[in-house]
Amino acid sequence: MTTEVSTRRQLTRDRLMAAATELFAERSVQAASVEEICERAGFTRGAFYSNFESKDELCLELVRRRGEQLVQTTQAALTAIPESGLTENTLDEVLAKVLALFDAGFSMDDHWVLIRSELRMYAYRSPSFRPALLEVESRAVELALAAISETLARQGATLRIPLDQLMPTMDSYCERARMNEILTGEPAGGWHQGLEHLLRALVVLPA
Amino acid sequence: MTTEVSTRRQLTRDRLMAAATELFAERSVQAASVEEICERAGFTRGAFYSNFESKDELCLELVRRRGEQLVQTTQAALTAIPESGLTENTLDEVLAKVLALFDAGFSMDDHWVLIRSELRMYAYRSPSFRPALLEVESRAVELALAAISETLARQGATLRIPLDQLMPTMDSYCERARMNEILTGEPAGGWHQGLEHLLRALVVLPA
DNA sequence: CAGTTTGGATACACCGCTGTATCGGATACA
DNA sequence: TGTATCCGATACAGCGGTGTATCCAAACTG
Structure with a gap:
């Protein structure tokens, strides 16, 4: 089912974005590394680059x-x-x-x-x-x-x-x-x- | 003459601080690397660390x-x-x-x-x-x-x-x-x- | 229950920055 | 003019992040 897939994807996107939000406040947008964002969200960078083209796009x-x-x-x-x-x-x-x-x-x-x-x-x-x-x-x-x-x-x-x-x-x-x-x-x-x-x-x- | 020395020192401090000011606006305090600051001021990092303990101190x-x-x-x-x-x-x-x-x-x-x-x-x-x-x-x-x-x-x-x-x-x-x-x-x-x-x-x- | 696709993990090569330790040339002073 | 000092340059070792290319497992498909 396509929606199921999309749901999963959306969930990791959500977690990544939530983590990013926290880190943006803590360290600034620039200083928050993709690495760190993924770590906090419980993923590796593979997940990130599979979901977003760049930090810019996440923003x-x-x-x-x-x-x-x-x-x-x-x-x-x-x-x-x-x-x-x-x-x-x-x-x-x-x-x-x-x-x-x-x-x-x-x-x-x-x-x-x-x-x-x-x-x-x-x-x-x-x-x-x-x-x-x-x-x-x-x-x-x-x-x-x-x-x-x-x-x-x-x-x-x-x-x-x-x-x-x-x-x-x-x-x-x-x-x-x-x-x-x-x-x-x-x-x-x-x-x-x-x-x-x-x-x-x-x-x-x-x- | 001590003042001569101090004058020289003060001059490089000034140039470093001016460069830092520019770069802070351009790239942000964090993103402006010591390297970059020195480069713009026409020095190398040696000069920086001889004058300031850290970027924090320069700020x-x-x-x-x-x-x-x-x-x-x-x-x-x-x-x-x-x-x-x-x-x-x-x-x-x-x-x-x-x-x-x-x-x-x-x-x-x-x-x-x-x-x-x-x-x-x-x-x-x-x-x-x-x-x-x-x-x-x-x-x-x-x-x-x-x-x-x-x-x-x-x-x-x-x-x-x-x-x-x-x-x-x-x-x-x-x-x-x-x-x-x-x-x-x-x-x-x-x-x-x-x-x-x-x-x-x-x-x-x-x- | 195979076959296919999707999505995240892993591995790799690369780069730029840091901070320290050392060196060497210019400057001040006798 | 010789000597001491000062101050910035250079060299070095190390770290952490980047982005890509590849791999593997789990989830969908019929």
């Missing part, structure tokens, strides 16, 4: 999946907070929605903060990888932005900065805050409050 | 210098915009001062945007290097922050976010914006306008 696949996952969790987070016939135009409603987005979609767990940074740097150096990363990121940002701006519009709220500056501002702030927490060894979490402050500062409710 | 020295330079240019930028017996409490005055700070001190040229990111990741992985980087960065931030908050106070201006969140917010925004420009190949410069928007949004002038 591509990684980002592709990440993109899908991002889109899904984002949409899930959006629908999870229903239109809810609220009559009060509270800033808190907007906040909740946006914050949920960041919690769910733009996962700020240790792993992905490091990996995003790692992948950006890798993209800078790998011309073949760059467009893929840019496309995935921009798609995710667009999706989230659309949701946010719609929410804002419904509340009659406006922003103190251009709309297309909102996501970069918040995202980069969170990422930096998380990175700082990681580097200093502080417990994670401060970034969340920081983001809320930032949002409250940037959003203007109708008079 | 340390690099950051130390960067810190000094940062402090100097920041202070220069601050004194360059004199108290100027202005009577008008214009937001523009505050803006000018802060923007000048970022232009001068937190240099956002291609090189250093990449290297800062690079060093952060390196710090995450090198326990001996981490505290050094953190200290330099925090000193620079403190200095700039002190200057800014004093400026704000003099104008009677306040912020819509906690004071200690200002620098991370602005800095991370700029860095991200620059990085995006680099990745997409857009001409640099948009970040500057973005920063101005952000500042205008965050600063509140007295009624």
